[in-house]
Amino acid sequence: GEHLVHVVAFVIRQMPGHIGWAVRFVCTCLVMKVSHMSQAVDETLEFRPRWGADDLLTAVAVDAASGGVLMVAHMNADALAATLATGEAHYWSRSRRELWHKGATSGAIQRVVEIRVDCDQDCLLLRVEPAGPACHTGRQDCFYRRLDGGRLVMIGDGE
Numbered sequence: 001g002e003h004l005v006h007v008v009a010f011v012i013r014q015m016p017g018h019i020g021w022a023v024r025f026v027c028t029c030l031v032m033k034v035s036h037m038s039q040a041v042d043e044t045l046e047f048r049p050r051w052g053a054d055d056l057l058t059a060v061a062v063d064a065a066s067g068g069v070l071m072v073a074h075m076n077a078d079a080l081a082a083t084l085a086t087g088e089a090h091y092w093s094r095s096r097r098e099l100w101h102k103g104a105t106s107g108a109i110q111r112v113v114e115i116r117v118d119c120d121q122d123c124l125l126l127r128v129e130p131a132g133p134a135c136h137t138g139r140q141d142c143f144y145r146r147l148d149g150g151r152l153v154m155i156g157d158g159e
Contacts, residue, residue, distance in 0.1 A: 042119045050122040064113040064127040070134035071142040108132030
């Protein structure tokens with residue numbers, strides 16, 4: 001940062017007709033620095049969730065046995081803390097604006113086997129053992145329709 005400013009000031013003093021070059025140089029250096037910083041964050045083993053503007057992380061639940069995607073939900077800090085404390089999936093209901101213990105009323109509890117964190121730390125992958133259907137419609141998963149030429153088409157469970 002500070003060293004870069006000194007280099008640019010030197011270039012501008014030495015070659016006043018090359019201000020455009022100096023600006024391009026600074027931009028290139030900043031892009032390289034941000035790219036390097038991003039890579040360092042992406043490889044860290046320190047959990048630093050990148051909460052969205054709504055203070056939520058996206059959470060994708062997959063069946064630990066089959067690998068099939070069950071549902072996509074969101075977690076706030078309380079949902080994540082409850083999940084870690086109990087070993088059962090808790091989410092934040094955006095529509096009801098409340099903490100939601102998956103399966104608490106339906107019995108379709110999701111026992112968390114593993115939580116994976118994506119490279120940006122803004123999305124979690126929950127590998128779960130579901131005790132019942134993941135979807136509120138009673139289906140195995142929430143992805144029971146396929147987009148086909150602008151139309152939704154029903155598909156079978158597990159497709």
